[in-house]
Amino acid sequence: MSASGSQQGMTPAPKPEHQSPWAEAEGRLSRALRELGQTSWVVTVLAVVVALVVGAVLILAANRDVQASLSYFFAQPTAFLETAFQVLREAYSALFRGAVFDWQAPSAARSIRPLTETMVYSVPLILAGLGIAIGFRSGMLNIGGQGQIILGATSAGFLGYALSLPVGLHVLLALAGGILGGAIWGGIAGVLKARTGANEVIVTIMLNNIAIYLLAYLLQQQWYKQTGSNQPLSSSVDESAQLFSLLGSGFRLHAGFLIAILATLGVWWLLERSTLGFEFRAIGENPEAARTAGINVPKATALVLVIAGGLAGLGGAAHVLGTEYRLAGGVAGTLGFDAITVALLGRSKPLGTFLAGLLLGGLRAGGVLMQAQTGTPIDIVLVLQAVIVLMIAAPPLVRAIFFLPHADGRPRIRRRSARRKTEAAAGTSSSRQPELQTASTSGASSAEPPSAESSSSESPNSTTQEPGK
Amino acid sequence: MKRSFKTRGTIAATAAAALLLSSCGEAPEEDGEGAAAEEVDYKACLVSDEGGWDDRSFNQSAFEGLEMAIEELGVDSADAQSTAESEYGPNVDTMVQQNCDVVFGVGFLLEEGLREAAEANPETDFALIDSYFNFEEGEELENAKPLVFNTGEAAYLAGYVAAAMSETGVVGTWGGIQIPSVTVFMDGYADGVERYNTDNDGDVELVGWDKEGQSGSFSGDFSDQTQGREVTEQLLSQDADIIMPVAGNAGVGAGPALEAAEAKMIWVDSDGYESTDYGDIVLTSVLKEIGQSVYATIDEGVQDGFTSESYVGTLENEGVGLAPFHDFEDEVPSEVADAIEQLRQEIIDGDTVIDSENAPS
Numbered sequence: 001m002s003a004s005g006s007q008q009g010m011t012p013a014p015k016p017e018h019q020s021p022w023a024e025a026e027g028r029l030s031r032a033l034r035e036l037g038q039t040s041w042v043v044t045v046l047a048v049v050v051a052l053v054v055g056a057v058l059i060l061a062a063n064r065d066v067q068a069s070l071s072y073f074f075a076q077p078t079a080f081l082e083t084a085f086q087v088l089r090e091a092y093s094a095l096f097r098g099a100v101f102d103w104q105a106p107s108a109a110r111s112i113r114p115l116t117e118t119m120v121y122s123v124p125l126i127l128a129g130l131g132i133a134i135g136f137r138s139g140m141l142n143i144g145g146q147g148q149i150i151l152g153a154t155s156a157g158f159l160g161y162a163l164s165l166p167v168g169l170h171v172l173l174a175l176a177g178g179i180l181g182g183a184i185w186g187g188i189a190g191v192l193k194a195r196t197g198a199n200e201v202i203v204t205i206m207l208n209n210i211a212i213y214l215l216a217y218l219l220q221q222q223w224y225k226q227t228g229s230n231q232p233l234s235s236s237v238d239e240s241a242q243l244f245s246l247l248g249s250g251f252r253l254h255a256g257f258l259i260a261i262l263a264t265l266g267v268w269w270l271l272e273r274s275t276l277g278f279e280f281r282a283i284g285e286n287p288e289a290a291r292t293a294g295i296n297v298p299k300a301t302a303l304v305l306v307i308a309g310g311l312a313g314l315g316g317a318a319h320v321l322g323t324e325y326r327l328a329g330g331v332a333g334t335l336g337f338d339a340i341t342v343a344l345l346g347r348s349k350p351l352g353t354f355l356a357g358l359l360l361g362g363l364r365a366g367g368v369l370m371q372a373q374t375g376t377p378i379d380i381v382l383v384l385q386a387v388i389v390l391m392i393a394a395p396p397l398v399r400a401i402f403f404l405p406h407a408d409g410r411p412r413i414r415r416r417s418a419r420r421k422t423e424a425a426a427g428t429s430s431s432r433q434p435e436l437q438t439a440s441t442s443g444a445s446s447a448e449p450p451s452a453e454s455s456s457s458e459s460p461n462s463t464t465q466e467p468g469k
Numbered sequence: 470m471k472r473s474f475k476t477r478g479t480i481a482a483t484a485a486a487a488l489l490l491s492s493c494g495e496a497p498e499e500d501g502e503g504a505a506a507e508e509v510d511y512k513a514c515l516v517s518d519e520g521g522w523d524d525r526s527f528n529q530s531a532f533e534g535l536e537m538a539i540e541e542l543g544v545d546s547a548d549a550q551s552t553a554e555s556e557y558g559p560n561v562d563t564m565v566q567q568n569c570d571v572v573f574g575v576g577f578l579l580e581e582g583l584r585e586a587a588e589a590n591p592e593t594d595f596a597l598i599d600s601y602f603n604f605e606e607g608e609e610l611e612n613a614k615p616l617v618f619n620t621g622e623a624a625y626l627a628g629y630v631a632a633a634m635s636e637t638g639v640v641g642t643w644g645g646i647q648i649p650s651v652t653v654f655m656d657g658y659a660d661g662v663e664r665y666n667t668d669n670d671g672d673v674e675l676v677g678w679d680k681e682g683q684s685g686s687f688s689g690d691f692s693d694q695t696q697g698r699e700v701t702e703q704l705l706s707q708d709a710d711i712i713m714p715v716a717g718n719a720g721v722g723a724g725p726a727l728e729a730a731e732a733k734m735i736w737v738d739s740d741g742y743e744s745t746d747y748g749d750i751v752l753t754s755v756l757k758e759i760g761q762s763v764y765a766t767i768d769e770g771v772q773d774g775f776t777s778e779s780y781v782g783t784l785e786n787e788g789v790g791l792a793p794f795h796d797f798e799d800e801v802p803s804e805v806a807d808a809i810e811q812l813r814q815e816i817i818d819g820d821t822v823i824d825s826e827n828a829p830s
Contacts, residue, residue, distance in 0.1 A: 098563075110566070117559065213689070220647060230649055230827065231577055231600070252558075324555060328578055329646065330519060333553025368556060372514075372549045372563040382552065 043398045044345060044352075047391030048359070050401060051384045056088050058383055059376055063087050091376045098369025099362035109250055114365060116253040120323055122361030123256040124149065124335050127315030129342030129353045130267045131186070131308035135200075136348040137271060138304040139284035144189055144204025145312045146336025147211035148182040152313025154215050155181030157320040157327045160237035161226060170240040175259075175317050182313015183306045185211065190305030194298035200305065208336065216329050225327070234327040243322040256318035260354070263311060268350040270307075280304055312339065341385055344392045360385065512545040513538055513767045514569035516560045518576035520691055521550045525745070526717030526738045527759050531575045531598055534763030541764075542771050557582040565590050571770045573598060573763060577650065587613040594775045596766050598759060599650045601779065601829065611777050616762045617829035618782035620650075620737070621657030622816050623755045623789040624713075625823050626809050627735050628661020630753055630791075631711040632673040633805040634733070641677040641709030643686035643700045645716030649827035654715045654737055654755060656680050656825035664812070664821075676707045683826075688719045697722025705730045711752060713737065721745060733797075740792040754792035758782060781829060785817045 060066045066087055069080040097104065099118050105111035128145045135142035156178030165173060185207055192198040218224040219232035227235045243254040271277040279300045282290040291297050316332060324331055342360055346352030367381035391398050398404070515535050520528045538544050547567050549560040557574070561582040564572045572593060574583040577600030584602050587595045587610050596614045604610070631640040642658050644651040659680040665671055677700075678685035686704065688696040697719035704712055705726060712727060713735035714720030720736070724747035727734050734747060736754040745751065762780055769775050782788020791809065794801050815821040 105566075121555070216646070216689075229603075232646070232648055233578075319555070323558075326581070328554055330554045330578075333555055335553075364556075365559070368549065368559045368563050372547050372560070372567055375547070378550050378552055 041347070041352075042404070043395045044347065044392065046398050046402055046404075047345075047388050050391050050398065051387035052092075054387045055380050055384045056092075059088060059091050059380055060084050062377060062380075087374075090374045091370055091380075094370040094373045094376070095363070095366035097366070099366030102369075113251060114369070116247060116251050117365040118358060118362040119257050120252045120254070120361070121364040122357040123254075123260050123322060124315035124319040125338055125342050125360050126260040126354050126357030127263055127318060128312040128335060128339035129346060129357050130263055130350060131182075131311030131315070132339050132343035133346060133348040133350065133353045134267060134271065134280065134311070135304060135308045136343055137284050138280040138300070139287070140193075140301070140304055140308075141201045142186070142189070142204055142305060142308050143201055143340065144186060144207050144305075144309070144336070145339040146332055146334075147204065147208035148185045148309040148312035149316035149319070149332045149336050149339075150208075150211040150215050151181035151185040151309075152178035152316030153320045153324075153327060153331050154211075154218065154316075155313070156317030157234060157237060157331075158224065160241035160321055161235045161326075163241075164238060165240060167240045170238065171243060171321060174237070174241045174321055175314065178313045178317020178320075179310045180313070182316060183310035186305040186307075186309015186312065187302065190302035190309075193305070194302040212329075215327065215331070219327065219329060232329055237321055237325045241321060242325065243318060252323060254318075254322035256322035259314065259318055260357070263314065264350045264354045267311070267353075271350065276300075276303070312336070315339070338385065341389050344389060508543050509771055510545075511542075511571075511767075511771045512547065512567070512569045513571050513573070513770070514546065514564040514567065515548040515573045515763075516557070516564060516575065516579060516582075517548070517550045518557070518578050519551055519553065520576075520717060521552075522548070524691065524717045525721065526691065527599065527757070528575050530739060530757070530759035531573060531763050532760075534760030535573075535767070537760065537764050538767040542768060544767060544771060554578060558585070561586045565593055569593060571596060571767065571775065573766075575599070575759075577648070584610075584613065594770060596763075598763070609777070612775075614766065614775070614777050615779040616759070616766065616782075617779065618650075618757045618759070618762075618789050619653070619823070619828050620755060620757050620782075620789050621653045621660070621823040621825045621828050622784045623757075623791050624654045624657030624737075625661040625664070625816065625821075626784075626791045626812055627713060627753060627755045628658035628663075628675075629665045629809060629812060630661075630801070630805060631658070631713065631735060632662040632665035632671060633669075633808075634752060634797075634801065635673055635709075635711050637708045637710045638672060639674045639676060639708040639710065641675070641686075641704035641707070641712040643677045643688065643704060643712070643714055643716070645688055645691040645719050647685075647687050651715045652678075652683065653825050653827040653829075654713070655685060656827055657823050658713055660823055660825075668808070676709050677704050677712075680825075688716055688722075691717035691719050693719050694722030698726045701726040705732060711735060713755070721747075724750070736792075742792065742795040749796055751795065752797050753794050756790040756792050758788050758790070762788060783817075784813055 065083050066080070069076075069083045073080050098114050100115050102111045102114050105113070128149055131148065132142055132145055156174045159174040159177040160170070163170065163173070189200050189203040189207060192203050193200045216232065219234065222228075225232075225234040227233060243256050245251065246253045246255060246257065271281065279290070279295045282293065282295055283297050283300050287297050290300075315335070319335070320327065320331065338360055342356045343353055345356035345359065346354070363381050363384055367378045370376050370380070371378045513535060515531060517528045517532075520526065522528055522532045532548070535546055535548065539546050547564060547569060549564060551557055551560055557579050558581075561572060561574065561579065565586055570593065572583070572586070573596045574580070575598045580597055580600050580602060583595045583597050584604070586593070591612055594612045594614070596616055598616045599618070601615045601617065602610070602613050628640075640662060642655050644655060655678040659675055659678055662673055662675045666673055686700050688700045690696070697714060697716055701712060701714065701723040710732045711734075712723060712732060714723040715737050717738070723734055724745060727750055728747060732750070733752040734741065734750050736745060736751050738757045738759075739754065740756060741751040741754045742748040762782060766775070766780070780788070784790060812821065816823070
């Protein structure tokens with residue numbers, strides 16, 4: 001009794017006993033997503049640091065000069081250290097010069113170009129990342145960013161070259177088409193979840209595949225691609241439908257970045273200030289409670305994925321209308337999955353997502369120069385991303401590496417000290433004595449002093465724990 | 470628990486010892502670098518498509534051409550692997566910024582990036598593998614060279630061999646993605662089978678590709694070997710006993726399926742006898758000498774002779790070809806080998822034309 005009671009006290013959200021395994025899994029999922037949002041920014045920064053260290057080890061391992069110098073490490077240890085340092089400095093400085101500021105560039109325009117490239121790469125990541133983040137905040141794992149981006153790109157691109165309209169109108173219509181395409185794709189998953197309870201993870205993954213093959217099919221159809229060649233490439237988006245350049249020729253930065261800023265503000269307003277956003281967060285926190293409070297849960301569920309899809313679709317549209325201009329089978333690359341990283345890294349907050357999008361965009365932009373100049377494989381960038389996700393998804397790992405205290409350790413510590421206080425206040429050793437025995441016999445293995453442990457079963461705290469377990 | 474720690478300790482000790490031993494080598498002399506080749510002031514650069522340099526197919530062939538040029542011509546080099554389509558443009562641009570003398574783009578998807586870079590940088594040369602440039606009417610650039618391959622000619626010979634060697638009377642082919650550089654193989658192969666039937670009154674059937682309708686079996690990409698195996702199994706179930714996968718790395722998936730079914734494989738791009746682990750079932754390969762063309766283009770550039778004239782690999786200039794039969798040398802009847810030789814000559818002389826809408830023109 002006492003052991004189980006104390007364990008229950010550790011888990012933040014106690015669950016009623018009658019829940020089905022499925023509901024239990026769902027509960028665990030939403031709890032995990034909620035915890036993600038609460039991860040401290042220290043963990044995020046440290047995750048990036050760990051990723052850079054892991055990346056450094058791999059860069060060294062993959063480098064032939066370093067391998068060579070390692071073979072005579074004991075004859076000349078300094079040679080190894082020098083080469084290693086040199087290689088790392090070159091690789092990471094190239095990453096930085098490719099992503100932020102290139103002090104070796106021939107012209108001033110060229111030296112600031114990397115930062116604008118980072119922004120260009122970040123546009124679809126931010127937009128799709130915001131969509132994923134809304135899902136996370138509402139307790140939904142939307143893996144369908146990829147499909148939603150593809151649908152957005154597919155519709156926006158088609159409207160961009162198939163119609164001929166005046167300048168402003170054309171681009172707006174194409175963007176709207178992109179949003180609609182993504183929203184429909186997200187909406188399918190949303191309605192299925194709301195109506196039938198279908199798991200959104202599975203549905204969105206399947207929709208990703210359908211989207212990929214739909215695009216591949218369309219690119220075989222002459223009415224769709226309108227090129228006259230038999231390569232699976234569409235014709236180019238009309239100039240009237242292209243997002244205008246922000247800095248003129250020589251730079252690729254386009255108005256899509258402004259859209260990303262506006263979308264970030266919009267999502268912030270939606271989540272933090274609007275009734276709808278409150279409903280979203282409520283169903284993310286606790287759907288049961290939300291229903292009791294009179295929120296139409298199915299409707300909100302469907303709307304979350306419609307809006308998430310719309311944002312991802314907008315990302316795809318901006319990608320096609322701003323940088324790519326034409327559709328090919330791989331137009332979305334891995335954007336949809338990188339967007340999940342962005343949302344995780346941004347802790348599902350709009351501003352965080354924006355910054356995370358910039359970071360990942362920077363890694364992408366810098367990776368290009370790093371690869372070309374130092375021969376460091378671009379795969380390192382993928383490893384960096386993967387390690388970041390791993391670390392963010394497992395905050396205890398980061399805390400273990402850096403000996404940090406538990407993130408929600410505060411309540412735990414507070415509870416413990418609170419218990420001690422209540423004990424001290426109660427102060428009766430007679431009531432403590434038998435409990436101590438039960439605790440030790442039930443084998444509750446914990447670092448906590450047995451007195452604190454055992455008192456939790458009978459202390460006033462136990463009233464907050466769920467009864468009957 | 471204790472035990473596992475012990476084992477772990479042993480492993481760690483062994484690893485440490487290995488590391489120690491491997492680290493005891495002599496330090497090299499400071500100036501002991503033997504110059505591999507005479508250094509020339511020329512930088513050749515290569516940008517891959519999404520396949521990457523280890524795709525056992527055209528990216529890899531191109532890279533081998535570059536490596537050969539580094540070794541034999543002593544040129545400087547840089548290379549960039551693209552992991553997504555959005556990286557093609559930036560990768561090409563970065564190469565130009567690296568002061569490359571010539572930039573190669575592997576695959577038709579790099580056409581736009583290379584063309585735009587060629588327009589903006591007249592000082593740098595550009596070469597596009599597997600596609601022509603889509604210039605506007607009347608536009609022509611001195612610094613953009615397409616390297617294309619009429620693989621249909623060699624696949625025609627492979628189709629003939631396959632039809633002649635088939636015991637079930639059914640041969641097959643499948644592709645990675647339905648794009649011209651893939652389907653040109655399949656068109657040539659289909660024509661070769663047809664030719665065998667006409668010449669020998671045969672009735673060999675082709676599954677996996679319908680040249681008339683331009684439709685057939687595709688695995689969906691150039692990397693998923695499981696999917697490649699799946700498609701192969703489907704063709705095997707239709708009784709095919711010689712199959713030609715045109716799918717780069719995904720084609721490797723055909724290997725285990727064919728091995729289990731005791732069927733034979735025809736490889737494409739490189740000689741599958743050497744480049745795959747299934748040499749003993751590779752009947753022959755349809756060669757596409759991308760590496761040679763890359764090397765030749767670099768060589769031209771080193772000697773200041775780069776031209777924008779397109780290079781079309783054919784049987785005649787040996788830019789495409791049929792690999793030796795290797796293990797099947799004794800099994801292929803001499804009349805078949807003779808017929809192949811004769812067909813090769815016919816194609817070179819222009820008496821036989823492989824008609825394909827996917828052929829480079």
